Amino acid sequence: MRYLAKEIFLASLLVLCALLALFALFDVIRELGEMGKGNYSIALILVYVLLSLPGHVYVVFPVAALIGTLFAVSRMSLQSEVAVMRTAGLSLTKLAGYIALIGAGFALVVFAFGELIVPQAEELSKRMRLQATSSVVAQEFRSGFWIKDDKSFVNIQRVTADTVLEEVRIYEFDAAYRLASISVAREARFGTHGRWELRDIVRTRFQGTATSVEKLPMTYWNSVLTPDLLTALKVKPEEMSLGNLSAYIEHLRENRQKSTRYELAMWFKLVRPLAVIVMMLLALPFALQNMRAGGLGAKLVAGIMIGLGFHFLSQLFSNLALLNDWTPAFASLAPTCAFLVVAAAMLAVKERPTVMAWR
Numbered sequence: 001m002r003y004l005a006k007e008i009f010l011a012s013l014l015v016l017c018a019l020l021a022l023f024a025l026f027d028v029i030r031e032l033g034e035m036g037k038g039n040y041s042i043a044l045i046l047v048y049v050l051l052s053l054p055g056h057v058y059v060v061f062p063v064a065a066l067i068g069t070l071f072a073v074s075r076m077s078l079q080s081e082v083a084v085m086r087t088a089g090l091s092l093t094k095l096a097g098y099i100a101l102i103g104a105g106f107a108l109v110v111f112a113f114g115e116l117i118v119p120q121a122e123e124l125s126k127r128m129r130l131q132a133t134s135s136v137v138a139q140e141f142r143s144g145f146w147i148k149d150d151k152s153f154v155n156i157q158r159v160t161a162d163t164v165l166e167e168v169r170i171y172e173f174d175a176a177y178r179l180a181s182i183s184v185a186r187e188a189r190f191g192t193h194g195r196w197e198l199r200d201i202v203r204t205r206f207q208g209t210a211t212s213v214e215k216l217p218m219t220y221w222n223s224v225l226t227p228d229l230l231t232a233l234k235v236k237p238e239e240m241s242l243g244n245l246s247a248y249i250e251h252l253r254e255n256r257q258k259s260t261r262y263e264l265a266m267w268f269k270l271v272r273p274l275a276v277i278v279m280m281l282l283a284l285p286f287a288l289q290n291m292r293a294g295g296l297g298a299k300l301v302a303g304i305m306i307g308l309g310f311h312f313l314s315q316l317f318s319n320l321a322l323l324n325d326w327t328p329a330f331a332s333l334a335p336t337c338a339f340l341v342v343a344a345a346m347l348a349v350k351e352r353p354t355v356m357a358w359r
Contacts, residue, residue, distance in 0.1 A: 005102045007076065008280075012068025012106075016057065019064055023056045024049050037133040044132050051125035055239055058114040058272070059311075065106055066279035066307035069099065073287035082288060092351045096284055103280040107273030114269060119241040130160070148255040149223050151175075163227040164189055168198065170221070181205045188221065196221040224251055237265035245269070260328060264318050267332035275314075278340045279307055285346040310339050 027049045034040055076082050085095070144157040144167070151174070157167035165188040174180045186200035201216045237245065245266045252259035286302065313335045321331035 001098050001101075004072075004076075004098055005105075007072040008065075008069050008099070008102055010068075011072040012065050015067045015071070016061065016064040019060045020053055020056055023060070024053060027052055034133060040129070040132040044128065048125050048129050051121045051128070054113065054118045054121040058110065058118050061106070061110050062272070062275040062279045063304075063307045063311060065103065065276050066283050067304055069280045069283035070287050070304070073099075073284060077288050092284075092288075092347060096281055096347055099280050099284060100277055103277035106280075107276045110276055111273040114272065115241055118239055119244065122236075122239040147225060148257060149225055150255070151177075152223075154223075154225070165196075179206055183221075190227050191220070194226075196223060196225075224254070237262050238268065240265065242266060242269060260322055260325065263328035264321055264331060267328045268314070268318065271332045271336055275310070275336050278336055278343060279310065281347070282306060282310075282339060282343040285343070285350045288350060306339075310335060 028045060031045045031048060035042060035045060073082065082095075086092075144155055145159070147154045147156070151172065153171045153173075155169040155171070156165050159165055166186070168183075168185045168188045170181075170183040170185075171179065172181045172183070181203060183198070183201055183203045185198040188196045188198050191197045198219050198221050199217065201219055203214050203216065205212045205214075240248075245262055249259045249262045249266065252262065286306075314332075317326075317331045317335055320326060321328060
């Protein structure tokens, strides 16, 4: 098993490096169009691309594991090493079990990588790029971001790379849903006491038919909105940690807002490690070919195409879930379970003596 694990690991690592080099090239070409904005130089572009690589690792690792397993087991099959193992009493089921065990080790690495490294690297890369280009995080609408916070609606024009809120408007409502006050602040910074510090505020209060206006240099704002929750504005949901995703989903639910996109991201993060195992098992029946059987190259290409098809099918289910309000768990698990059934069926057929290539 150590020999098998070594061969699969080396082949998967080689494929992963090739895929990452390809993605890095595409990223550099894309970022060259932004060079010259602010202080965004070629050196910073290379740093940004380097920090983006962990995110690519997390996405393409199942495909890399599939292709790596195909190459490793195919080479062993062509050199009759698998035939010797079978003659020594190793069943195809047991071989699949070994590969699943190796895949479980890969899955743990992928899960830890996606939870601990990817969110930090993505947030750092986005912050560095925004600071270099003197840009803001983003704007969902022309009027800025709109967030529901308990009985208040908050409008934020811009969020900087340092999570400073600029041109903040807070519309507070009373228990009867009547507008109680409007606070307009030049900026808001998160303080050490867990509260936002609003600066240069103009507050208009509504009391019946009367209104009053006051100006304050600074005041505090208690809100469930935190810099961690604002990570959702800087980093894609798929690149957030499970902790931040869970917190933001809870925030959306408490404010009766739709959280399907973030629930999908959370489920896909949970299912992604399982996909590594499924892809490796799916590679096994394609890899077990005798040299005299012919068509090995075609089988390898077919296996690779199935792996890429799995990736695109997962994306399709994700988009369909957003459009049709499917259950996030179903949308995330369905492609993986379907391919697991296909892998099990192909292994069962391959196990039959009448179709085994070496008989």
